[in-house]
Amino acid sequence: MSARLWLYRLLMHAYPGPFRRRFESELESAFLAAQSEPRYARRGGGALFWADTLVDLCVSASRQRTRQVIAAIRYPRSSRNKVDTMLHDLRHAFRLVIRQPAFSAAAVLSLALGIGGSSLIYGLVDGLVLHPFPYPDPDRLVSVGVAFPRQSSELRFIETLSPAEYFDFKRMRSFGVTTAFDLGNRNVSGGDEPERLFTALLLDDPFEVIGMRATLGRGFLAEELAPNGPPVAIISHRIWQSRFAGDRQIVGRAIRIGGQAATVVGVMPPGLLLLGTDLWIPWGGDPSRMPRNVRQFTVLARLEGSGLAEANAELAAVAGRVDQEFRGQFREYEGWRLEARPWAAVVTASLRDAAFVLFGAVLFVLLIACANVGNLLLARAAAHQRDVAMRLALGAARWRVARELLTESLLLSLAGAAGGLLLAAGALAIAPQFLPQRVVSLAPDISLSGRVLAFGLALTVISAVVIGLVPVLRAWRTSPRVWLSTEGRSATGGRAVVRLRQAFIVAEVALAVALLTGAGLLARSFMRIQAVDLGFDPSNVLTMRLTLPREKYQGEAINQFFNAVLERIRALPGVERASAASQYPPMGAFETSFEVEGEEPGEARPNTLITVMTPDYFGTLGVALKGGRAFDARDTLRAPLVVSVNEAFADRYLRNEPFIGRRLRIGPPRPDRPWVEVVSVVADTRNRGATAPVAPEIFIPMEQQVMWNQVFLMVRARGDAPALLPLVRREILALDSEQPVYAINTLEGSLQSALFPQRVSLVLIGLFAAVALVLAAVGVYGVMSYGVATRTREIGIRMALGADAGAVVRLVVRQAIVVLSLGLALGLALAVSAGRALSTLLVDVTARDPATLASVSAVLAAVGLAAGYLPARRAVRVDPSAALRHD
Amino acid sequence: MLLALSSGDQHGYAIKQEVERVTGGDIRLGPGTLYEAIQRLEEDGLIEEASPASADQQQRRSYRLTFAGRAVLRVELRRYGAVLTHARAISPGLVDPS
Numbered sequence: 001m002s003a004r005l006w007l008y009r010l011l012m013h014a015y016p017g018p019f020r021r022r023f024e025s026e027l028e029s030a031f032l033a034a035q036s037e038p039r040y041a042r043r044g045g046g047a048l049f050w051a052d053t054l055v056d057l058c059v060s061a062s063r064q065r066t067r068q069v070i071a072a073i074r075y076p077r078s079s080r081n082k083v084d085t086m087l088h089d090l091r092h093a094f095r096l097v098i099r100q101p102a103f104s105a106a107a108v109l110s111l112a113l114g115i116g117g118s119s120l121i122y123g124l125v126d127g128l129v130l131h132p133f134p135y136p137d138p139d140r141l142v143s144v145g146v147a148f149p150r151q152s153s154e155l156r157f158i159e160t161l162s163p164a165e166y167f168d169f170k171r172m173r174s175f176g177v178t179t180a181f182d183l184g185n186r187n188v189s190g191g192d193e194p195e196r197l198f199t200a201l202l203l204d205d206p207f208e209v210i211g212m213r214a215t216l217g218r219g220f221l222a223e224e225l226a227p228n229g230p231p232v233a234i235i236s237h238r239i240w241q242s243r244f245a246g247d248r249q250i251v252g253r254a255i256r257i258g259g260q261a262a263t264v265v266g267v268m269p270p271g272l273l274l275l276g277t278d279l280w281i282p283w284g285g286d287p288s289r290m291p292r293n294v295r296q297f298t299v300l301a302r303l304e305g306s307g308l309a310e311a312n313a314e315l316a317a318v319a320g321r322v323d324q325e326f327r328g329q330f331r332e333y334e335g336w337r338l339e340a341r342p343w344a345a346v347v348t349a350s351l352r353d354a355a356f357v358l359f360g361a362v363l364f365v366l367l368i369a370c371a372n373v374g375n376l377l378l379a380r381a382a383a384h385q386r387d388v389a390m391r392l393a394l395g396a397a398r399w400r401v402a403r404e405l406l407t408e409s410l411l412l413s414l415a416g417a418a419g420g421l422l423l424a425a426g427a428l429a430i431a432p433q434f435l436p437q438r439v440v441s442l443a444p445d446i447s448l449s450g451r452v453l454a455f456g457l458a459l460t461v462i463s464a465v466v467i468g469l470v471p472v473l474r475a476w477r478t479s480p481r482v483w484l485s486t487e488g489r490s491a492t493g494g495r496a497v498v499r500l501r502q503a504f505i506v507a508e509v510a511l512a513v514a515l516l517t518g519a520g521l522l523a524r525s526f527m528r529i530q531a532v533d534l535g536f537d538p539s540n541v542l543t544m545r546l547t548l549p550r551e552k553y554q555g556e557a558i559n560q561f562f563n564a565v566l567e568r569i570r571a572l573p574g575v576e577r578a579s580a581a582s583q584y585p586p587m588g589a590f591e592t593s594f595e596v597e598g599e600e601p602g603e604a605r606p607n608t609l610i611t612v613m614t615p616d617y618f619g620t621l622g623v624a625l626k627g628g629r630a631f632d633a634r635d636t637l638r639a640p641l642v643v644s645v646n647e648a649f650a651d652r653y654l655r656n657e658p659f660i661g662r663r664l665r666i667g668p669p670r671p672d673r674p675w676v677e678v679v680s681v682v683a684d685t686r687n688r689g690a691t692a693p694v695a696p697e698i699f700i701p702m703e704q705q706v707m708w709n710q711v712f713l714m715v716r717a718r719g720d721a722p723a724l725l726p727l728v729r730r731e732i733l734a735l736d737s738e739q740p741v742y743a744i745n746t747l748e749g750s751l752q753s754a755l756f757p758q759r760v761s762l763v764l765i766g767l768f769a770a771v772a773l774v775l776a777a778v779g780v781y782g783v784m785s786y787g788v789a790t791r792t793r794e795i796g797i798r799m800a801l802g803a804d805a806g807a808v809v810r811l812v813v814r815q816a817i818v819v820l821s822l823g824l825a826l827g828l829a830l831a832v833s834a835g836r837a838l839s840t841l842l843v844d845v846t847a848r849d850p851a852t853l854a855s856v857s858a859v860l861a862a863v864g865l866a867a868g869y870l871p872a873r874r875a876v877r878v879d880p881s882a883a884l885r886h887d
Numbered sequence: 888m889l890l891a892l893s894s895g896d897q898h899g900y901a902i903k904q905e906v907e908r909v910t911g912g913d914i915r916l917g918p919g920t921l922y923e924a925i926q927r928l929e930e931d932g933l934i935e936e937a938s939p940a941s942a943d944q945q946q947r948r949s950y951r952l953t954f955a956g957r958a959v960l961r962v963e964l965r966r967y968g969a970v971l972t973h974a975r976a977i978s979p980g981l982v983d984p985s
Binding site for chain 2: 015019022023026027029030031033034052053055056057059060061063064
């Protein structure tokens with residue numbers, strides 16, 4: 001036979017059996033005849049011939065197969081047998097499941113926890129990290145980040161570019177539409193209460209970039225976005241509902257923004273747009289007059305045709321050009337870097353690490369659950385082996401037996417999946433209540449979406465195969481002869497089965513150790529964070545932000561207003577102290593450069609945090625004065641300028657005593673800058689968060705400047721701080737009925753939310769570890785007691801021959817020890833290598849922290865030995881005479 | 888294919904050649920497509936296997952039109968004829984381009 005014909009025969013298997021059998025010889029002869037057709041005799045005819053043949057085969061075979069399936073559905077009679085068999089298998093599996101409720105419940109529960117937990121975390125990861133936006137085609141939506149190596153190697157995206165830099169790359173070929181926006185807050189009044197809205201000030205139309213259209217009205221026109229265009233605004237759906245009661249007449253009406261009228265031209269659809277902003281207005285100024293180094297814009301762009309790599313290549317070229325041209329003027333351009341990244345990745349970067357660690361952890365739990373159920377099934381299969389052998393001996397087909405077993409595991413998995421998905425749906429529904437607002441706003445609709453469901457079902461099928469495979473393989477290899485003979489009767493399930501079950505337990509123990517280690521490391525790191533001396537007392541302090549519109553308050557009127565507010569607040573019952581400051585720990589946002597008198601201002605001027613505050617700030621936060629005098633009423637605008645510095649500043653920049661009386665010049669270098677005198681040193685606070693080292697910080701009295709119109713009020717309460725909010729608000733409105741407060745929080749609350757990724761990982765991984773520990777203990781117990789049950793005869797003989805109880809316990813426990821130590825060793829290795837994934841969440845603790853590893857080992861050994869000891873005790877109570885009769 | 892069988896019994900491959908000849912190569916039937924069509928015509932009762940005349944022809948089964956197949960062919964041809972006549976009447980150039 002020619003190779004061609006042989007190949008064609010092989011390919012013919014694509015056809016359904018009946019068709020193939022009916023036409024086999026004719027197909028072959030047609031195939032052979034077609035070969036000699038004249039059009040295949042030409043050059044390249046062979047390839048053409050095979051192409052024709054393959055197309056013909058594929059088309060007709062798939063049509064035949066489809067016909068077969070349709071026929072099977074339409075005329076079930078023809079496939080009656082298959083359906084019958086399937087129903088029979090199902091009934092059989094169902095009976096097996098029902099007959100052993102305890103076993104089935106354990107299996108279903110394990111799988112429900114595994115599948116449910118995985119689906120829950122996947123749902124969160126999917127909603128928050130993978131698909132956080134309702135934007136169309138989000139993969140092509142990128143943001144441009146910038147890194148200036150002279151300042152920091154970190155790539156930053158939010159409020160990092162100047163208009164000039166934006167125009168440098170705006171017309172790049174890789175970018176389609178682009179936008180740049182400055183984030184700010186604007187007071188909006190008119191209506192019930194004045195409100196401060198998170199606002200994006202736009203250089204170009206952002207809605208085209210993110211791909212959304214106004215639900216009401218329209219987007220911006222080009223002339224509205226041009227410098228000094230007409231005052232217009234677009235508002236979010238949320239604000240439209242809450243502030244304007246969904247009034248459809250809002251479009252075309254004027255609202256007051258920062259005291260000035262602007263016409264509303266559109267309302268956006270619900271959902272999060274541009275970092276949670278609620279108000280969109282043109283930037284208004286002339287961007288070409290902005291200096292290159294005033295960088296406060298965030299840039300978004302849609303990739304056009306090309307991919308991210310091309311865009312980044314183009315950006316690198318632009319950065320190089322700008323470096324060449326402007327390095328002399330702006331030294332920070334030396335080696336600067338522009339890079340585009342998907343916007344979704346930028347926004348969710350802080351959650352990403354935690355999300356993927358959790359995802360890994362929950363998959364571990366699922367693996368453990370699978371190992372456990374597989375183990376239980378294996379035990380069952382060993383018990384049923386004689387049944388199986390009997391049926392095989394009576395002529396049952398192996399695949400029938402295997403199918404029955406697989407149906408059972410599928411049934412268990414499906415029940416587990418149903419429970420798990422219910423669990424996940426419930427947990428996802430209530431999850432937003434447990435997540436901080438800033439996280440929830442990223443993913444307005446976390447739910448059991450189709451993707452999550454598909455993921456859960458895929459897990460179900462995989463786990464069904466994983467847990468069913470082993471018993472099936474066992475059944476396949478069962479030899480009727482051995483199992484029906486007497487040696488089969490008392491055997492302990494066969495050496496291979498025991499080995500396999502032990503391997504399962506080793507894997508389970510190893511995974512549990514890894515999870516426990518993760519939980520332990522997170523707990524330790526969390527304790528470290530909690531134990532950190534913050535340098536201030538965060539309890540019972542209410543904070544809120546207050547921004548005075550420039551249009552209304554200028555110069556000394558600003559501080560007058562703040563002082564009046566503070567005075568009124570201090571008079572409230574329940575208020576201990578009140579103060580105002582531009583920032584408070586842990587939010588170290590404002591920085592400045594400076595020089596110290598008498599020090600050569602080297603190449604790069606040093607940087608420090610700078611906080612503008614009222615004198616009572618240190619008292620309100622409980623920050624200790626370490627030397628010098630506190631600010632007081634003397635320090636006015638007309639008095640000599642003074643500052644206070646923290647210890648970190650004194651140590652790093654003033655270096656040697658005396659610190660008091662030294663002079664600084666604050667801000668970028670300018671000849672007319674006044675010198676200011678250090679009058680005090682205060683204790684360090686964790687001004688960059690509990691987990692970061694203390695940054696140098698200087699404090700300047702509010703009264704000695706008139707620029708700062710945006711402050712945080714800090715109110716220390718005698719009791720419940722949040723309860724003061726309505727009172728405080730009333731006092732502010734009494735002074736100015738158009739003045740809102742926002743960013744309301746407590747000091748403790750803001751510290752907590754900074755630790756959210758750590759906290760949530762700790763709680764969830766702790767939970768997973770607990771589940772894993774229980775599952776592993778159940779596994780060890782199961783294997784040990786099964787071992788004891790099958791060795792009853794052996795133990796009986798040993799005891800009849802004079803073995804004492806201790807020897808029997810040792811015999812059983814030794815087995816447990818071997819399994820446990822293997823699992824422990826593997827688990828520790830796994831934990832140390834997987835620990836690297838955790839490192840971003842750990843503070844002051846390494847993944848190889850010996851104390852954690854030791855205590856995890858101790859816990860696991862204790863639990864494992866307890867699980868092994870119980871069956872051993874049972875073994876000791878075996879009555880030798882009964883055991884010898886045991887069959 | 889029915890037309891190809893109208894002049895007498897044919898085996899499968901001959902049907903294919905006849906179809907290609909009549910359509911000037913516009914319709915080419917691969918082996919799979921050919922026998923699929925044969926199977927369907929057979930199922931619909933339009934053609935049947937001709938009883939093999941000799942042992943030699945066992946290898947290559949011949950097919951012939953059934954009574955129903957011939958009737959269907961006649962109806963179809965008549966329908967095409969009517970359409971063609973009508974088309975000629977309203978737009979002669981379309982059917983027989985000169």
